[in-house]
Amino acid sequence: MEILDGKKVSNDIKDEIASEVLKMKERGEKVPHLAAVLVGNDGASLTYVGSKVRACERIGFESTLVKMPSTTSEIELLTKIKELNQNEDIDGFIVQLPLPPQIDTQKVLLAVDPDKDVDGFHPMNFGKMALDMSTFIPATPFGILELLERYNVDTKGKHTVVIGRSHIVGRPMSILMGRKGWPGNSTVTLTHSHTKNITQIISQADIVISALGVPDFLKAEMVKDDAVVIDVGITRVTDDSNPKGYKIVGDVDFENVSKKASFITPVPGGVGPMTIAMLLKNTLLARERHRRDLK
Ligand SMILES: Nc1nc(=O)c2c([nH]1)NC[C@@H]1CN(c3ccc(C(=O)N[C@@H](CCC(=O)O)C(=O)O)cc3)C=[N+]21
Secondary structure, eight states: EEEEEEHHHHHHHHHHHHHHHHHHHHHOOOOEEEEEESSSSOOOHHHHHHHHHHHHHHHEEEEEEEOOTOOOOHHHHHHHHHHHHHHHTTTTEEEEEEEETTTTTTHHHHHSSSHHHHHOOSHHHHHHHTOSSSOOOOOHHHHHHHHHHHOOOOOTTOEEEEOOTTTTHHHHHHHHSSSSSSSSOOOEEEEOTTTHHHHHHHHHHHEEEOOOTTTTTGGGGSTTTOOOOEOOOOOEEOOSSSTEEEEEEEEBOOOHHHHOOOOEESSSHHHHHHHHHHHHHHHHHHHHHHHHHHO
């Protein structure tokens, strides 16, 4: 069994981006600028956005954190998005999800300028992704592809089973794994809460990507020998022995599944850190495109 070490690979990627930023500075160019909008003060969201801003600082990006109260109206958020769309200095921005219930998430995602949509959540970018056009690929699926690539995991002709059909992980992942090229050329089954005989389907998978959010869902008995197991789950559970008072657990019973798997991602230290690295990569891409457009 080999661990797909997202912590290490994400650090490699951040180093690569940092050296690109250095070259930009040497050429006297503007460095990439990422903005993040956080509505409300959900604990997990604060942690993630904080990690994104810290990562920007580490690699030499400019970053802006826009904090708005949980009582923010849809109009107020849409106005802020318009501002960010028009702000020439900002290359890319994200609106951290989930949003409070008074705000229609679909309206918000549609309002983001597709050229600044480094999350890849705008329908235009989602469509381009499905059609193999150059675009921003959502950071979590992008991170999983990058891990598979850097560890030379063979995906051609393999049966990939994706568990969960969320718009930000499961659905795009199912599309990406079936695309031409590598990592791709996989035969994909997208499973969800209405899937019949899900355990039987999972047992046939060469590659399992679990994006469910149910701790310990995936057990060793459910996976084939030598399966590749990607754990996208990130559930916080209380843990009094941890100074933070909680720990992060994935969907996979790592201790037992790892004995059977050929490759496996840990939680923490797997897909999570990759998500942040690929958001930065998309922001670098946005900066480069933006610069070319200005010429
Ligand atoms: N517009 C938007 N874009 C997102 O990309 C987005 C979002 N909204 N909403 C929430 C999810 C979740 N997400 C994570 C990012 C990093 C870790 C991460 O770094 N996890 C660490 C642990 C971090 C911890 O200690 O909490 C790890 O797995 O090792 C996890 C999850 C991005 N998301």
